[in-house]
Amino acid sequence: MSSDATAPDRPVIQMEHVHKWFGELHVLNDINLEVGQSERIVICGPSGSGKSTLIRCINRLEEHQRGRIVVDGIELTNDVKNIEKIRAEVGMVFQHFNLFPHLTILDNLTLGPIWVRKTPRREAEETAMYFLEKVHIADQARKYPGQLSGGQQQRVAIARSLCMKPRIMLFDEPTSALDPEMVKEVLDAMIELAEEGMTMLVVTHEMGFAKSVAHRVIFMDEGQIVEENEPHAFFDNPRHERTQLFLSQILH
């Protein structure tokens, strides 16, 4: 893991002229985006603007139809082996956690390492406990997801992704399904991760988080990247009318 957070030079994600349609609906319209090593990007925009689709294209939960996406030097094509390789390198945290309810917390965390990385169980469990400690939830290892609060579940989900030792982490509105008092514990875990130099793409409307962590904020609307700026400039002086409108809505 690189600790140099200020050198986003070598791109780990490249998106060039990416288009995607759902039937007739043009969900991604000529997306161009480069993300450097250890760079942290916040994506915001109105509901339905294509934010989720954008980051889901990066680990091929959605398939793009035109353009090129290169992740960690591997181009995303229909080659299943490539896709599995990329998915192992890219962690994803979902709005609704998507923990596996039939497995204990510990088994949720070791599933990927054991079956995808072929890590021996003991080692996988040690790693799992390490990351559970990090998100302050190690005492819950033997419980099942249904027995945890939303905030705890989301921290488990973050730990589950980290157990795969990913190079990139994608977050799709990780706090928007949480009760307000649990938002902070999840954001804290993410901030800690950012401080360690993880490359992160985060779809969120948490402005405080964006200001303190992001290198860049991207605003999307109707499938396009409308505006892109360093966070303070983005929030204080939005250039586009649509950005201004959106910001005025989420600020009130």
Add this chain to the structure above:
Amino acid sequence: MTVSGNAPKAEVLRPPVTRVGVVGWMRENLFNGWLNSVLTLVVLYGLWQVVPPLVRWALVDSLWNSTPEACRSIDGACWSFVPANLRFIVFGFYPADQQWRPLVSMVLLVALLWWSRDRSHWNRRLGWVWAAGLVVMGVLMRGGILGLQGVETSLWSGLPLTLLLSVFGMVAAYPFGVVLALGRQSRLPAVKSLCVVYIEMIRGVPLISMLFMASVMFPLFLPEGVTINKILRALVAIILFTAAYIAEVVRGGLQAMPKGQYEAAEALGLNYVQTMRLVILPQALKIVIPPTVGILISAFKDTSLVVIIALYDLLNTTKSALSNPKWMGFSTEAYIFVAAIYFVCCYAMSNYSRRLERELTPGRAGSDP
């Protein structure tokens, strides 16, 4: 939870006397409201009419170990039919001097099922134990080696045949049904339509006609001189039939799975087989345990349809025993006996399914009733 210390002391209230104890329970459950009271009385009257004569017939006036002639002179049940014909009902045409072999096989089978009941025994070794057990059972039943006298499969009948058809029918139909359900969900159009056609075709045909086809039509397509064992053909028909129903039930379970579960598994890099095996199926199959067991139970009972192709399963051997002029006319007793055997098996299955369901519920630590 305990009441916090500084709360004002509440008076300890006990429920009113009329709500507890036997009287309370009866008031609550049998006589609350006039409709309930009337229903209770009607049911009590019905029981009064039915139970005493039944007890008299089955127990008081009955004979348990007598000649058929003695039975003809009484009003009660002639249970003597059962011990007198037990050997034939259970073992059918299997040579009498060799019947310890099916007996040992059945004991072995029950022991294996009993051992497999516990989920902590579900591992690779159990698979080997079953494989070994099957070989032993097969050798015992068929003989012809190790100094055992050979016994043609056409002589296999009675309870061993019923167990063979149902246990192996179910054990093979279940995985096959799961595969069919997965196939029906497949993105590959060829696989998908093949599974759909198969499932719909089978479900559109009664089991009896499948058994007929297996025993009458199927041999016509085989080259001259090649024969396939009749029991095997019936077994295959039962498997093909049951699997189609299981497939539909399992499909219901698969459809109940949230998309997020697939996505989380894929995002971790699990491939299709791993995703299904580790994440989706354990949850989906658990949801459909009750309907699945329903299907298995009816499959078990439907094995008695093999009577149509002249196989002598438990029900058919019983019928044959009844056709003996000496014992003719005691069919009530005979069928009650067979029904009891079927009931024990079905009840065990349904009981086990409930237990399994409870055990598979996450976070079961003591929170279950």
